[in-house]
Amino acid sequence: MANLQPLICTSLHLPPDLQPFLRIHEISLQSFLPNVDRLRLALEADQSNNPEASDIFFETRKVLKEELQKCFTVIQAAQELAYRYSRVLKVLSEEKPTQERLGEVYVGALAGMECSREAQQGMAVFRREFESAITRVTAILNTKYEIGTKTLLTSTENTQAVSEILTTIDECNELLKQCNREFAKLAKQTRDVGSIDSNLPSEEETQLMRAKWQTFHDNICDVWKHGYKISNQILYPILDNPPNASERRKSRKNVSLWRILFQRQDKRDFIRSTNALPAIGPEVAFGTSPELQTNVTNPVNPTEGLVSSGTTEDHDNIPTKGTSPKIPPFRKRLFLFLAPKFIV
The missing domain is CATH 1.20.120 (Four Helix Bundle (Hemerythrin (Met), subunit A))
Structure with a gap:
């Protein structure tokens, strides 16, 4: 070799x-x-x-x-x-x-x-x-x-x-x-x-x-x-005797998780409340004003971007009168904030 x-x-x-x-x-x-x-x-x-x-x-x-x-x-x-x-x-x-x-x-x-x-x-x-x-x-x-x-x-x-x-x-x-x-x-x-x-x-x-x-x-x-x-x-x-940081992280994670769950539940309840409302035309909701009827022909969808509840009602038409399910104060404020605003 x-x-x-x-x-x-x-x-x-x-x-x-x-x-x-x-x-x-x-x-x-x-x-x-x-x-x-x-x-x-x-x-x-x-x-x-x-x-x-x-x-x-x-x-x-x-x-x-x-x-x-x-x-x-x-x-x-x-x-x-x-x-x-x-x-x-x-x-x-x-x-x-x-x-x-x-x-x-x-x-x-x-x-x-x-x-x-x-x-x-x-x-x-x-x-x-x-x-x-x-x-x-x-x-x-x-x-x-x-x-x-x-x-x-x-x-x-x-x-x-x-x-x-x-x-x-x-x-x-x-x-x-x-x-x-x-x-x-x-x-x-x-x-x-x-x-x-x-x-x-x-x-x-x-x-x-x-x-x-x-x-x-x-x-x-x-x-x-x-x-x-x-x-x-x-x-x-x-630190020679550090606190149990994992417990603190776990606690923060649990709080965050509950917060997420509540937010998701609020969204579901909000959609259900709007879907349960009866479909009312523009004439009933806003009177006979032609300008107002024109404004609500293509209203902003307050639930756009949220998860659909699977119902078939048209929840673009939002009534201001009539019977509706009871809505908690916070969700009602949220509902009014997201709904379209019209100037008479």
């Missing part, structure tokens, strides 16, 4: 490494969110005695939300890059020039580099804010408790949470540097926007790159959206 020779890519470009992008999402979900929430719960448990400490940490969580969203913007930039490169492969399969589409990839890679730099700066901002908050909260608690007494932040679990947050900040910063290098590598490779057209790839190379970029896109697609939810939950966590 002949050995398969590896395919050498000479024109097209490999997608960035997925690992640093997905790892940013992973540590946000598994480290930032639970550890910050543990500290929040510890401070809120003693909020009546130390409200200032909770306020300080709320501002810290606000900073983390804002700076963490910059990290997920980096992931969004990577997803956009995959979309742009797919357009390069599309025009290539159509045997059209690729310069314009490859230029879009180059610009997208530069944008990814800028996003990753801003996110690195954001992590530095959060680290300073977090360390300052821990120092201030510790000082507040030391004034409330005797020296040597275990405070909320000196318990084993909370001390470990603080340590893990600081470690995660450092790891996130390193991951952002890797993302920046991935963007920079692709920007360097696509700077010459005519490189593909001057050296057209083989069909095998095109298929291989299409599969690799598709895999990259499928794995990173909408990860940034979930990341934004994580950052929002850091600032506004889900």
Whole structure:
């Protein structure tokens, strides 16, 4: 059996490494969110005695939300890059020039580099804010408790949470540097926007790159959206004991259903009441005035658009005199509102 020779890519470009992008999402979900929430719960448990400490940490969580969203913007930039490169492969399969589409990839890679730099700066901002908050909260608690007494932040679990947050900040910063290098590598490779057209790839190379970029896109697609939810939950966590929302929805649904049923019943009763009226000609209803007789020759049908009751009486002729079934006040007002009005 002949050995398969590896395919050498000479024109097209490999997608960035997925690992640093997905790892940013992973540590946000598994480290930032639970550890910050543990500290929040510890401070809120003693909020009546130390409200200032909770306020300080709320501002810290606000900073983390804002700076963490910059990290997920980096992931969004990577997803956009995959979309742009797919357009390069599309025009290539159509045997059209690729310069314009490859230029879009180059610009997208530069944008990814800028996003990753801003996110690195954001992590530095959060680290300073977090360390300052821990120092201030510790000082507040030391004034409330005797020296040597275990405070909320000196318990084993909370001390470990603080340590893990600081470690995660450092790891996130390193991951952002890797993302920046991935963007920079692709920007360097696509700077010459005519490189593909001057050296057209083989069909095998095109298929291989299409599969690799598709895999990259499928794995990173909408990860940034979930990341934004994580950052929002850091600032506004889900209630620890949420009320039974399903019961409230069920109650609202039942009220709405009864309202619909009553509306349908009102329509049926209204049609029955008009159908039960005797057919009276214009002369009886409005006298002998020729103008009024002309006005009621083609009157507006008050039940137009409603479900028919199946009776055969002509309910276009609406009497103003004579015997009629008793109509409840509300339905009578509705009847008069829908009936045609004539000026004598």
